Amino acid sequence: MVTCAMTFGGGHRLTSASGSFEASCVCYSRPRGPVAAAVAPARVDSDTEARFRRGEREAFLSVYETHAPAVRRLVGRFFGSPFEREEAVQEIWLHVHRIAATFDPTRGDLAPWLRVVAANRCKELLRALGRRPDPRIELADVHAEEPAGAGPENAARTARAREALTRFEAQLSREDAIVFRLSLVEERSHDEAARAAGISARRCKYLRMKLLVRAAADPALRAALAEVTEP
């Protein structure tokens, strides 16, 4: 008897599961689909996993460093708003920290466990906000094989946004362009960007903020970014 409630819908045949234990093994060890792919095959060693289960801070942070990008990509499928995404990611990792002791390595790897915890938490957060998870998430899970944002359509959208960004940078004065590139894009220090632009660090800090606002107000860049699904 298979009693496994599939966390993500779709086309995966459970062949040999009897009882809830095996069913749940099958459920979070399922290897395929973009949601599976969204969690990278990165692994932490078994010692770190054991310390993670015991609630050790450093082990938890090590797990976070390893799996955060994948969890972030997964959360991006549920929440379009960057703010909501950030809040959901925080909530998920705090939840993972709380329930770390419930992870059982004999039932599957850490990555699929994190995937299920993250997806379920996202659904709960959406329900709590009075919204329903996008049904396309399940459809994509069946048909696509690559992480969100890696398809040819999104690659084309990203390329358009890059072009818009290049055009925006071309409009800037030399001073603004240097600050934009070094401070906003490459995240170099104010001093470094200021030295390169021949201005004070204070002015660099001011320009950095102004350029961000100006970029957000640029109609072509706005339109191009609106099409990009994943930052």
Added chain:
Amino acid sequence: MSLLLRERDIERAVLGELTPADEARLFEHLHGCAPCQARYDELTKVKSFVDGAAVVHARARARLVAAVDRLPAGRGAQERQDRSRRSRWLPALFVLAPAAAIVVWLAKPAAPPNKTVDEVTMRGGADPTPTSATPTLIIYASRKTGPARHGPVRLVAELPGSGEARVSLSDYLQLGVRGLRAAAHVRVAGLDDHGSVHDYLPDTVALPAARTSALGRSVELARDHAPGTVKVVALFSDAPVSDGAVMDALAGRGSAGVVTGALVIEP
């Protein structure tokens, strides 16, 4: 705070220049302010696109580290130990509690009906009171929607009236009591499908009040529950409620002063 200052805060947050305390305050504001949230999203989208989300990721990590550092050390391990400790003693409790109850019953002199440990004496001692005046255990539930935010609070059960409460594993429960006529000791516990006993409310003195009084701290179901049914008992007494009385109530004995119901926890 003026709109201009708020706008400045949003810009600084997106650039990763706000202090953690200011950032926490801003995020709290963003939860309830759609225009500010839209502005934050707009700027974050641009910044994340140009820097590969470096600032967003660094900020998220810093927030998480700060949040984890605020938690008690080794919390996960502690929960695990607590659970295994409960499990270890559970079989013994089931053997010892009935034996203890029998011994108490045999040794006890004939006591007036209202003076046993688990009777409802808060109604006013031996005063006869109508059965409708039975105190009611109120269970509220709320779901967490963010690190420091909860969804709307729902009234999920009034025991014994509603019999059972349907809640989700991600809910937080808050207990309350109504209908007390005098100060009383209250204790609430649960027994789940797996045989684990949950002490939801340690012995607490509740005072009579016109409105429902909240009791104890909220219960985070995700911490040590699993989907399934939990038998819930609330014991009301004029004396501190002992562990034996709780075990008797969970085993279905000693119904005086005990309010019984069930929590159906859904995944």
